[in-house]
Ligand SMILES: Nc1ncnc2c1ncn2[C@@H]1O[C@H](COP(=O)(O)OP(=O)(O)O)[C@@H](O)[C@H]1O
């Protein structure tokens with residue numbers, strides 16, 4: 127699809143969503159959201175569980191239709207697109223991997239190209255290439271999802287989403303279920319892939335440190351599906367828009383980790399250096415901590 131480089135890859139215009147439950151009052155999940163997702167960058171939607179992140183993400187590929195407003199992809203209203211066609215052109219990594227258990231890894235990755243009419247042999251070759259791109263050995267291709275570790279399954283999920291060969295990749299808490307060390311590796315992989323392949327990534331997480339680490343742009347949602355703030359990680363840290371934002375950031379971004387003798391903050395910046403000595407290591411306070 128021809129893409130105007132200056133145009134947002136995805137645009138939400140006055141988008142609201144209400145779910146009607148029979149016999150109960152309806153719930154407003156997303157409230158009048160206006161939002162641009164820039165092209166060829168990583169935008170992270172962050173917020174507590176239940177604030178509407180998945181609902182907003184799924185409006186992009188029409189797994190959810192808005193009650194009001196429009197969602198534009200490359201300037202065109204998705205409501206006018208055939209949902210099945212649309213989905214085949216947008217990579218989607220689901221919260222729990224979403225791999226087909228009775229298909230081998232290589233066939234899982236080849237699913238969308240096959241549906242798009244790519245011959246089997248060619249689709250499999252492409253799938254093997256993508257497995258390599260996400261850092262998996264060729265031998266993994268013949269296995270079934272249940273024979274892989276959680277981290278490997280998430281990599282396969284990413285490879286499958288890349289197979290859609292669209293400019294857009296939707297990732298819904300893809301690394302929530304893996305241990306912190308594997309999560310770091312996968313985050314590094316996403317940053318590398320984005321740099322090398324230049325996709326538009328819309329990434330969902332409830333973890334503000336993950337959002338700051340990955341996001342060129344961060345969008346914080348609050349209960350009731352409203353945007354609390356949007357901007358670069360630095361803008362959040364330097365000028366939080368409200369007490370809600372300040373508290374959301376503070377709860378997590380002061381979490382420090384140690385690498386060698388350095389103490390790093392949630393964004394990987396050096397917050398201090400460990401002092402040698404007989405006692406517990408000390409560090410200088412992180413920027414922004416009180
Ligand atoms: N299909 C649905 N029907 C009714 N309520 C839903 C549906 N999908 C989501 N919800 C509700 O919408 C709210 C937001 O859900 P979701 O978008 O999944 O949040 P998040 O991904 O931020 O955890 C929740 O209260 C959830 O129960």
Ligand SMILES: [Mg+2]
Nearest residue numbers: 179180181221
């Ligand atoms: Mg969710």
